[in-house]
Amino acid sequence: xxxxxxxxxxxxxxxxxxxxxxxxxxxxxxxxxxxxxxxxxxxxxxxxxxxxxxxxxxxxxxxxxxxxxxxxxxxxxxxxxxxxxxxxxxxxxxxxxxxxxxxxxxxxxxxxxxxxxxxxxxxxxxxxxxxxxxxxxxxxxxxxxxxxxxxxxxxxxxxxxxxxxxxxxxxxxxxxxxxxxxxxxxxxxxxxxxxxxxxxxxxxxxxxxxxxxxxxxxxxxxxxxxxxxxxxxxxxxxxxxxxxxxxxxxxxxxxxxxxxxxxxxxxxxxxxxxxxxxxxxxxxxxxxxxxxxxxxxxxxxxxxxxxxxxxxxxxxxxxxxxxxxxxxxxxxxxxxxxxxxxxxxxxxxxxxxxxxxxxxxxxxxxxxxxxxxxxxxxxxxxxxxxxxxxxxxxxxxxxxxxxxxxxxxxxxxxxxxxxxxxxxxxxxxxxxxxxxxxxxxxxxxxxxxxxxxxxxxxxxxxxxxxxxxxxxxxxxxxxxxxxxxxxxxxxxxxxxxxxxxxxxxxxxxxxxxxxxxxxxxxxxxxxxxxxxxxxxxxxxxxxxxxxxxxxxxxxxxxxxxxxxxxxxxxxxxxxxxxxxxxxxxxxxxxxxxxxxxxxxxxxxxxx
Amino acid sequence: xxxxxxxxxxxxxxxxxxxxxxxxxxxxxxxxxxxxxxxxxxxxxxxxxxxxxxxxxxxxxxxxxxxxxxxxxxxxxxxxxxxxxxxxxxxxxxxxxxxxxxxxxxxxxxxxxxxxxxxxxxxxxxxxxxxxxxxxxxxxxxxxxxxxxxxxxxxxxxxxxxxxxxxxxxxxxxxxxxxxxxxxxxxxxxxxxxxxxxxxxxxxxxxxxxxxxxxxxxxxxxxxxxxxxxxxxxxxxxxxxxxxxxxxxxxxxxxxxxxxxxxxxxxxxxxxxxxxxxxxxxxxxxxxxxxxxxxxxxxxxxxxxxxxxxxxxxx
Numbered sequence: 001x002x003x004x005x006x007x008x009x010x011x012x013x014x015x016x017x018x019x020x021x022x023x024x025x026x027x028x029x030x031x032x033x034x035x036x037x038x039x040x041x042x043x044x045x046x047x048x049x050x051x052x053x054x055x056x057x058x059x060x061x062x063x064x065x066x067x068x069x070x071x072x073x074x075x076x077x078x079x080x081x082x083x084x085x086x087x088x089x090x091x092x093x094x095x096x097x098x099x100x101x102x103x104x105x106x107x108x109x110x111x112x113x114x115x116x117x118x119x120x121x122x123x124x125x126x127x128x129x130x131x132x133x134x135x136x137x138x139x140x141x142x143x144x145x146x147x148x149x150x151x152x153x154x155x156x157x158x159x160x161x162x163x164x165x166x167x168x169x170x171x172x173x174x175x176x177x178x179x180x181x182x183x184x185x186x187x188x189x190x191x192x193x194x195x196x197x198x199x200x201x202x203x204x205x206x207x208x209x210x211x212x213x214x215x216x217x218x219x220x221x222x223x224x225x226x227x228x229x230x231x232x233x234x235x236x237x238x239x240x241x242x243x244x245x246x247x248x249x250x251x252x253x254x255x256x257x258x259x260x261x262x263x264x265x266x267x268x269x270x271x272x273x274x275x276x277x278x279x280x281x282x283x284x285x286x287x288x289x290x291x292x293x294x295x296x297x298x299x300x301x302x303x304x305x306x307x308x309x310x311x312x313x314x315x316x317x318x319x320x321x322x323x324x325x326x327x328x329x330x331x332x333x334x335x336x337x338x339x340x341x342x343x344x345x346x347x348x349x350x351x352x353x354x355x356x357x358x359x360x361x362x363x364x365x366x367x368x369x370x371x372x373x374x375x376x377x378x379x380x381x382x383x384x385x386x387x388x389x390x391x392x393x394x395x396x397x398x399x400x401x402x403x404x405x406x407x408x409x410x411x412x413x414x415x416x417x418x419x420x421x422x423x424x425x426x427x428x429x430x431x432x433x434x435x436x437x438x439x440x441x442x443x444x445x446x447x448x449x450x451x452x453x454x455x456x457x458x459x460x461x462x463x464x465x466x467x468x469x470x471x472x473x474x475x476x477x478x479x480x481x482x483x484x485x486x487x488x489x490x491x492x493x494x495x496x497x498x499x500x501x502x503x504x505x506x507x508x509x510x511x512x513x514x515x516x517x518x519x520x521x522x523x524x525x526x527x528x529x530x531x532x533x534x535x536x537x538x539x540x541x542x543x544x545x546x547x548x549x550x551x552x553x554x555x556x557x558x559x560x561x562x563x564x565x566x567x568x569x570x571x572x573x574x575x576x577x578x579x580x581x582x583x584x585x586x587x588x589x590x591x592x593x594x595x596x597x598x599x600x601x602x603x604x605x606x607x
Numbered sequence: 608x609x610x611x612x613x614x615x616x617x618x619x620x621x622x623x624x625x626x627x628x629x630x631x632x633x634x635x636x637x638x639x640x641x642x643x644x645x646x647x648x649x650x651x652x653x654x655x656x657x658x659x660x661x662x663x664x665x666x667x668x669x670x671x672x673x674x675x676x677x678x679x680x681x682x683x684x685x686x687x688x689x690x691x692x693x694x695x696x697x698x699x700x701x702x703x704x705x706x707x708x709x710x711x712x713x714x715x716x717x718x719x720x721x722x723x724x725x726x727x728x729x730x731x732x733x734x735x736x737x738x739x740x741x742x743x744x745x746x747x748x749x750x751x752x753x754x755x756x757x758x759x760x761x762x763x764x765x766x767x768x769x770x771x772x773x774x775x776x777x778x779x780x781x782x783x784x785x786x787x788x789x790x791x792x793x794x795x796x797x798x799x800x801x802x803x804x805x806x807x808x809x810x811x812x813x814x815x816x817x818x819x820x821x822x823x824x825x826x827x828x829x830x831x832x833x834x835x836x837x838x839x840x841x842x843x844x845x846x847x848x849x850x851x852x853x854x855x856x857x858x859x860x861x862x863x864x865x866x867x868x869x870x871x872x873x874x875x876x877x878x879x880x881x882x883x884x885x886x887x888x889x890x891x892x893x894x895x896x897x898x899x900x901x902x903x904x905x906x907x908x909x910x911x912x913x914x915x916x917x918x919x920x921x922x
Contacts, residue, residue, distance in 0.1 A: 023922045214922035221920070229913055231906065234701060257912055258904035262700065265726035269693040272686075272723075276666075276697020279684060280705065284697065302687050389922045395913040397906035430682035430698070430705055433661045438631070438676040438683030449632075450677065 001158075003150055004051035004082055005074035006043045007036055010147030014072075015052025016387075017151055017168045021160050022054070023216050023389045024168075026207035028061035029054065030498075031387045032587070034082075035326045044100075044108070046081035053087075056158070058206040061388060062353070062498025066591040068092055070157070070203070072150045074131070075100055076115035083119060085586075091123050093201070095153065097146070098128030127199070129153070134194060138186050148184045152191025158203050162192075213392040219357040219383030219495075223313060224249040226361030227285060229393065231400025232311070233259040234284035236273040238266055241325040242381040243289045243315035267292035271299035271312070278308050279439065281404045281429055283368050285311035285361075290319045290332050294339065300374055301340035302441045304464065307416065307425070309368035309375075311361070316380040316494075318585055327585035328381035330494050331545040333564040336376045337523050345465045346374035348523040352497035355390035356520070357383055362399045369401060371467045372427055378522070380544075382495040382587040409435035414446040416460070423466035468524040475521055477528030482508055482515030485535035488601045490516040491577070492542050493565055496588055500542050503593035512601050519565070525572050533575045540578040540600055541566040542593055547581040628660060629653045634678045641793035641819035642672055645739060648799045649708075650679070652807060663706045666695040668720060670712035671746045672739035672819070689720025692727040692736070699732040699896045709736045713754040714744050717773050721753075728782040730895035731811045735803070738775055738816045743825035756828060775816045776875040776886060780868065786811035786892040788871065789848065789885045792818040794833050795857075798841075798883060801848045805885060811894050818881070832881055842874065842884025 005011040012033055019031040034051040041048030055065040067089035073079035073096045082088055100112040119126060135142040135149050148169070155165050169184050217225070224246045227235060235254065237247045251261045264270035270286045277284040288296065293314045303310040316332045318324025336348045347367055351360040357379055364375040409428055415437045417425045425446075428435040437448045443460065445451045451460075480489065481501050492500045497518045507514040515536070519526055533539045543563040548555045562570070563579035570577050580596040582588060629650045636642045653663065663681040667673035669688035676683025682705075686694050695709045716724050716738045727736070743761065744750040750763040754775065758767035779788045787809045791802040799817065806813035820829050832838050840859035843849060847865045854860070859880055863870055871887040904912070 020922075210922065215917055215920040216922050217920045225913070225916065225920075228909070228916070231909065234697070236697070253916060255901045257909050258901055260700070260899050260901055262899070264693065265722055268690060269696075269723055269726070272690045272693025273697035273700065275686075276684075276694035276699075277701035278697075279694070280664075280698040280702040282701065284701070298687055299690065392917055392921065395910045395917075397910050400906045400909060430664050430702065431662055436660055436680050436682050438665075438679075438685055440677070440683075440685040441687055442685070 001056070001070040001154065002034070002051055002053045002068045002082060002087070003072045003147070003154075004034060004049050004078040005147075006048055006078065007039075007041055007050040009050070009074050009143055011051040011074070011150070013172065014147035014151045014154075015054055017165070017172055018154055018160070019054050019387060020216065021155070021164045021168050022056055022158075023214070024164055025161055026210050027205055028057035028059050029216075029388060030061040030064055031055075032064050032382070033385045035385070037326060044075050044077045044111070046077050046084065049078035049081035051078070056205045058208065063502060063590060064386065064587050066589045071095065072153065073097065074146060076112050076119075080115050080118060083122070088122070088124065091125070093125045093127065094119070095127050095129050097131045099130070099132040101128065129194070134190055135187060138190065139183060145183065145187045148187035149191035149194075152188035152193075153195040153199075155188070156192040156195040157199065157201070158205060214389040215392045216387060216389040217354070218245075218385055218387045219351070219354045219379055220245040220315065221249050222354050222357035223287070223361060223377070223379060224253070226358040228254065228257050228259065229358070229395050229399050230362040230365035231282070232285055232361070232365055233282055234262060234274060234277045235259070236262045236264050236270040236277070236284060236286045237288065238264050238270045238292060240267070240289045240292045242317055242384045243287050243292070243313065245384065246287045246313065246315070267295040268299065271296040271310075275299055275303050275308055275310055278303075278310050279429070282401050283309045283311060283365050285313060285365075287313040287315070289315050289317050290335070291322060293332060293335065297339040300346070301342060301344045303374045304340065304344040304346050305441050306439045307372035307427070307464070308439070309372055309427070311364045311368050311375050311377065313377045313379065315384045316378060318583065324585050326381065328495065328587055329544050329583055329585075330378075330380060330496070331564065331583070332378060333493070333522060333545070334567070336378055337568075343461055343465070345468050346376065346523065347371070347468070347471065347521070348376045348378060349521055350378040350494040350519070351383065352494060352518050352520060353390070354383055354386060354388050358393055365401065366399075367471065371471060372425065373467060378494060380495050386495075404429065404431075406431045408433040415439070415448045416444065416446045416463075418446060418463040420463075422470045423463035424470070472521075472524035472527055475524070475526050477532070478517055478519060478526050480515040480517050480532060483513065484515070484532070486513030486515050487537040488512070488514045488597060489533060489536035489539045490514065490542050490593070490597065491519065491539060491565065491569065492516065493519045493522060496542060496544065499588050499590045500593055502590035503597060506590070506594045507597045507601070512597065514597055514601060522565070522568070525568065529569065530573045530575065533573055533577075538578060538600060539569070539575055540580055541569065542588065542596065543579065543581045544583060544588060545581050546583050547579050624654060624657055624660065626650055626654045629680050631679045631683075632677050635674065636671060637823050639820070639822040640671070641741065641821070642675070642739060644793040644796055645737070645799065645817055645819065646675065646678055648796060648803055651800055652803045653679075653681070656804070656807060658706055662704065663708070664698055665708045665710060666691045666698065667710040668712070668715035669746070670715050670744070671821075672710055672712040673715065675710040689715050689718070690723065691715065692720065692723040695734050696727060696730060696732050696895070699734060700899065703733075703896055703900070707734050709734055711736070711738055713738065713740045713742060713752045713775075717753040717775055717778070725778070725782055728779055728785040728812055728814060731784050731786050731892050732895045733810055734812050735806045736812055736814050738814070739819045740775065740816055741819045741821040741825055742772070742828040743821050745821050745824050749824040755825075759825070759828065774875060777872065779814045780872050780875055780887055784892050785814065785887070786889050787813035787885075788887045789814070790816045790818070790881075790883050791848070792829075792832070792839070792883055794820065795853060795883070797850045798848065798853055801850045802885070805848050809888060810890055811892055838881060840880040840882045842882050842886065844885070846888065847885035
């Protein structure tokens, strides 16, 4: 279901309340914001559509689904936007504010007529609703209240628990006055009674008993909370969509945990401040998105070369360049691995769920510290803005870094005393007597002495690389979702896990021998992949990045540019890994993935 | 510079640091390079102020002058071109107990790292920031820098540097919240030392532009200044840099109250003389790492607070 409006009409607040109530009642919930690119787009234009999509289920929901079955729209133009991008199901019910039909302005009436005509191409059921007229019986400005009316209609249609709805409204407007709360309740009740009286259908989504403690948040809040739980104390950043909300959250919360957000003068400085802080003690992190990451890469190389631990979070958006600032893409994978010139081995991890956004920060901090390396965390706009309940984490003091060790350095201990077997060495921080050395980005020996001989560079490069091999030995081979063998294995990474697995479920239900595999570690690559791939007839990645389509003009097997994970897997396994990738500027729909699977495995019971 | 958490006197074991305690690798700058004299002055400062080597960090960028940390036996961070200041800021934010020096060349500071320079002056963390300004790119072999005098030929501007040079002092004095701006010259070691000492003792970012000769690529740049002391004027004030023994060599004296920002800007723009001394100081300006200081938390405290925080998100 979706609520769409012009920007500033409160559709998102309505959706948030509805989503929270549904989660508390025991439905699976995934919500995602529909965000226009501009802050204050003009009213009544399709590109200004602002809103909220909520997917409900009788079991945990892992993605935003396919098409919307019910829409509440505050004008026909924003509704047309959703229609034109194919967001609406064939038989969707559209509850539309009807005041535009009889508007004083002739051009608005004409636009309404044209809009209705365009919508009538499909089998939608269009229900005009006098939202404005009814809201004006309670408030002077319907803009400030229509969202609660919409909430009431939805609560009635989906049989939400009225007490919980009221509680959630109280919590949402807790900073406002009692009068505001009372008005919002009246508006919500008005919407409920209108729907109860005028609408002849109800939607039943059975609830499950909640048998464990849950928390609900978006992926960026989870990253921020995870950073706190990991014991990191400095987040250095520069504003960039869609990463900034991590720092919004932390700017409010971090100081009470002994941490701070430093908004630097630019992306480069943010990386530099984080590296300076890490060098001086505890691991710090910087959070950015693609264009910002591009600027940080020289510092990333320095951190790798000097073995200074650092966590870099990239909340990916569409690229290249400024690209699609608010939209999801998984196009930074190869940049995350290879953006730094020279050989700069480091760790790349991609959380697959909002819950993993929390836990990945704890792993990232620990790996960065233990392996004296850079850990990149690749989230994306889908995780950043998606909201879903997950098992409440149980914080553990052991997740955090130990207090600084400022004891004297043992005689003879060098700053890069590489263990020849593992490449690991003990980090020496300033303040430790007897440990004085100059860290340098120049090639250096165990003592951090600038070294130009090829022998030392070869050996040091080996040591930095060996650490990744050691880390990969600690990883458990991933387990396929579905059967361990079959006709097709779909491989994904990052935020697509839920959609891919839902598509696999549908394919398997239709009798196809399809499984999926989801990777968290992209560097080092997770172990055992070749053995897993061997048990499937074909292997195909599903990714939100660009690849050439087979059969397109000029495209051959030799010149075809493939998905980014597909390239990596082909290189590391020598398996002929295929790919199906799209860059629609929105999360992949399970139905589309299912269709792609069908295209690769044209068998099954009903084909 | 802050000495809040630092013992000014020798540590408990009564160890007195000598010059040799601060000597790192043998300096590999060209013979006659002004950096040698700056290194000597810095080592003298460390010795005289008895800075604890392990609690002292020198951060540099890239360029001839950025080799500086290698030649000292303190902690050092020889990072990337133009980015010494963010690194130093990160160190100060996390470890206010450490004394941090930043050494940059004119390319580092006024060109590739100019954004960081401006903003670091505004953040005003407690750092001693030395701009070793030889008016040329030396390590990459004779290219124009922003401070190269107009008309001076280089490999990238063979018909002479195209534009009037940037004036680091005027830039620094134009930045809101800058708290210490001074100029000195490496060929006047007594003045150099006195300026470094004043910079070290100032709490906040002390920006010191040091005129520094590069005899290999830019010999003529400061030649007239060196040979003709009449081209130099000493800024004198009891709150500034006073070196009485230089009074005779440098006969031009300007009484300048370093608390007067307008006079400081006028003197920086003076084209009749090169003024050396303290242009501006205001120890009351806010220091970033101090206004950002937060109470530390133990792991257990953090766990308890985190549980409370998670309650806010509970379903």
